[in-house]
Amino acid sequence: AIAVRLGRSAEETARAIVATADATMARALRRVSVERGVDPRQCTLVAFGGGGPLHACGLADIVGAAQVLVPPHAGVLSALGLAMTAERRDGMVSVMRRAGELSAGALERAMRDAEARCDAPGAWSRTWFLRARFVGQGHELDVPAVPGDTPQAARARFSALHKQRVGYDLPVDAEIVSVRCVVSDAPRSVRLERRGGVGWSAEARTDDGGACEAELTEPCSVVLPDATMFVAEGWRARALPIGGWMLERMR
Incomplete structure (x- = not known):
């Protein structure tokens, strides 16, 4: 019905829908990479979720x-992370003082209160x-800290982080808005069951989670136990001994 209204074929319409979805997800990728001073060309993407x-x-x-890791259990990776994550508690206290006006003792007390x-x-x-x-700004950055930090050291660390994330520094004082403490237990151990073997037909292949040595160099779809993987033209998929796949650009 959509293709008819657009005056396009079903295949053209489907390609446009996929391209629109990819563009939307690419914006989210750039928010957590380029906008934080990280070049995604130097990173390995991790695909998760049933459609990732x-x-x-x-x-x-x-x-x-240039490469994408499709980990074992990719389709349920978020649920797996929830099962394994450590218990965590956060404490926060307000400071609202300029770094140049804050004493080391006051900063230490705020950290202990948090x-x-x-x-x-x-x-x-x-x-x-x-x-x-920075004084006058309307947004903040979370700067790592350690007990015994001085406001001057925190100010220098903030400047470096601001330059990395935003691209510039300012010759003005920094304002410490709040101090947050994150306390966490050790991550829980989860035992994952694995099944062996891999099989495929001409275009749709099935991987049931085994640690096989295989490489796919032609466009195809791979049916995983909990997701579906697409190997695009110009890419190859290499099965990893530990399970999962590595997608690598060939061109």
Whole structure:
């Protein structure tokens, strides 16, 4: 019905729909890479979700990445992460002081107050962040911190992070908006079951999760246990001994 209204063939319409979806997801990729000072051409993309491996080659072509990892259990990777993630508690205290006006003692007290608000066992790991901005700015960045930090050291670290993320520094003081402490337990261990073997037909191939040595160099769809992977023209898919696949650009 959509193709008829557009006056296009069903294949042309389907290609346009896929291209639109790829462009939308590419914008999200750029938000977590280019906009944070990271060049996606130097990164390996990780495809997850039931449809992620379907769009992997197209997204990599748009952002310039040369390879994509399709991990084992790609279709349920988010659920797997939830099952394995550590318990976490956050504590935060407001500061709202310029770095040049804040003493080292006041900063240390704020960090300890934030830690106390977590109310967590002593064996759990602690990580601190300072939410900071240049005076007059309306947005902040989270700057890693450690006990014993001085406001001057925090200011220098913020400037370096701001230049990396935003592309410039300013000759004005930084404002420490708040201090946050993240307390977390060790990640949980989850045992994953694996099945062996791989089979395929001419264009639609089926991988049931085995650790096979195989390489696909022609465009095809691969039916994974929990997702579908598409190998685009100009790409090859290499099965990994640990399970999963590595997609690599050939051109």
